Amino acid sequence: MSADPVLARLDADLPQALERLMTFLAIPSISTDPAYAADCDRAADWLVADLKALGATAEKRATPGHPMVVGHIGEGAPHLLFYGHYDVQPADPPELWHRDPFDPAVEDTPAGRVIRGRGAADDKGQLMTFVEACRAWIAEHGALPCRITFFFEGEEESGSPSLVPFLRENADELAADLALVCDTGMYDRKTPSIVTQLRGMLREEVVLRGASRDLHSGLYGGLAVNPIHVLSRVLADLHDDTGRVTLEGFYDGVAETPPEVRAQWDALAFDAEGFLGRVGLSHGAGERDRTALERLWARPTAEVNGIEGGYTGAGFKTVLPAEARAKVSFRLVGEQDPEAIHRAFVDHVERRLPPDVTAEFPMGDGAPATQMDVSRPAFEAARAALSAEWETEAVFAGVGGSIPVAGYFQSVLGTEPMLIGFGRDDDALHSPNEKYDLESFHKGARSWVRILEALTRG
Known part of the structure; x- marks a missing residue:
């Protein structure tokens, strides 16, 4: 099954995809505040309905906190687990927002068109890039090229207290050949990345x-x-x-x-002086015999x-x-x-x-740290797919911080995670006026189509 007609379908259906995302973003699913518990429940219900519209079997699963959403669709190898989270950060302080954080809209900015609203980049917009890729694939080919399990969490922004117990209780159902995690970003505006190590x-x-x-x-x-x-x-x-x-x-x-x-990192020509200069510093610290990256x-x-x-x-x-x-x-x-x-x-x-x-x-x-096995053919296949979509060589990147779910997939499910996202440094995650570039949303969905083709080819 070729990706080309699926990519054309995504291009043609972008207005409808944006309309769905706006409806999703308008739900104030703030997991840290008990006052929004019903909205978290409503967001989970919205996802269940949307997955069912794809033809998936999907349901909302109760936890001691906010519910999980689990859906299954497709058959054949490989079995892919796709993870995202539907909960969002509080929007405080509201007076610093240029518009109602839960009245999302596409805005024109000097840097291009952006999707403005709480959760646009973290993580509803990212989550929906994959769902829209699946929707377009099914519309063109009638079925997905492999078996996919959707796994959406509602407590990521409040410490994921229910995550590990849920993974342990449902390990047989959720274990897969590869776990795709979308809660990351690009190296820069034009360079896609696959996060392969987390401190x-x-x-x-x-x-x-x-x-x-x-x-x-x-x-x-x-x-x-x-x-x-x-x-x-x-x-x-x-x-x-x-x-x-x-x-x-x-x-x-x-x-x-x-x-x-190391060669990929060297090719990025990271500007350490500029990176530090943005926070008023001029000289690097740390191990002198190591590069900045x-x-x-x-x-x-x-x-x-x-x-x-x-x-x-x-x-x-x-x-x-x-x-x-x-x-x-x-x-x-x-x-x-x-x-x-x-x-x-x-x-x-x-x-x-x-x-x-x-x-x-x-x-x-x-x-402990999380390290992915980049010697697996799937990683190079996904990197090539990203490079083709963005017309820039994708890199295996590290992240200085931690994304705990990736380690849990390894330790609890025995499933190797692959972290691919399309956020950008100026998305204002957790801050007023959060946004997600329209290009990130559109090309993110196109990227997942190419990755699905690459992972299932031959």
Whole structure:
């Protein structure tokens, strides 16, 4: 079954596809606010009805929170699981929006036409690119080229509390050959990407205690230990002079970026100076012997996120504080073990404690990184399909943050995820005036048609 007539159908039916998306966007499915529970339910019902219109068997599945939507259609190999989420962020503060966030519209802007409204990019517009691709394929060929399971969540924006239990309870039904996840973006306006690695994270808090109470610095200064001094040394020692993290065994499980992926990244000619300049910086930090994109996507980090101790109010109070505390996060890559790094951090702190200072660690929770197997033929096939649609070489990209669902598909379902989305850096996710470029919506749907053809060819 050829993609060409399906692509032509998508082009011709774009007005109707936009009309469906506007109806979907108008539902204020805010998962974090109980006042919108009925709207979340309504959004799930809308999706069930739309999937049934495609000919899928679809239903709303109850959870302790907002419902899941599961649909099945097609037959044959491969079996693809497509994931998206129908819930959205709150629209606060409403006065900063140029229009009602739940009265979506297509607007003309200096950069082109955009779809404006809460959820346009995160994730309703992205979700519907795949649904519209399936709709056009069925309209032209009467059936899809393979078996597809749709899986839409309603709690992604509120921490996904029901996700893992639901996956475990329905693993036999949801396990597939490949999981497609749409909640990502382009490398830049013209360069599509497949996210193939996501950093994990370990969160730590350390509290150092010295004297039984805050001390007068004139009476005790110079004799009594100051926990802030100790904490400062502990934190400074997390890195050496080259930017490497000094925790024992920290780099265990950190693999080198494959040469072919490194070549793709080098070809992007990433402008680190411009990237930093947009936030008022001019010099890069971190590991000096690594490129900027490696540091952002493929290397682990240790960052101090907050320090507290002593008197920080207005004026001056001359005390030696009884305690000092800091919050530290570690971004993890490859096979790094969060528990092993937690133990190394505790050891790093305790070996630097002088007499009379004790340490507590109230927090030490984390999740490992997610790495996709790009040697699988499906990844190169999808990359070629994206390159053909956007007429720019697609890249296997990394993401500095985390998308937990991708790791859950691996660990719970045993299904390899493939993350492809068409969002752009200026989409204002979670912010007022969220938008999704009309080009992203249209060419996103066309991209999925090409990917379906590529994954099912031969």
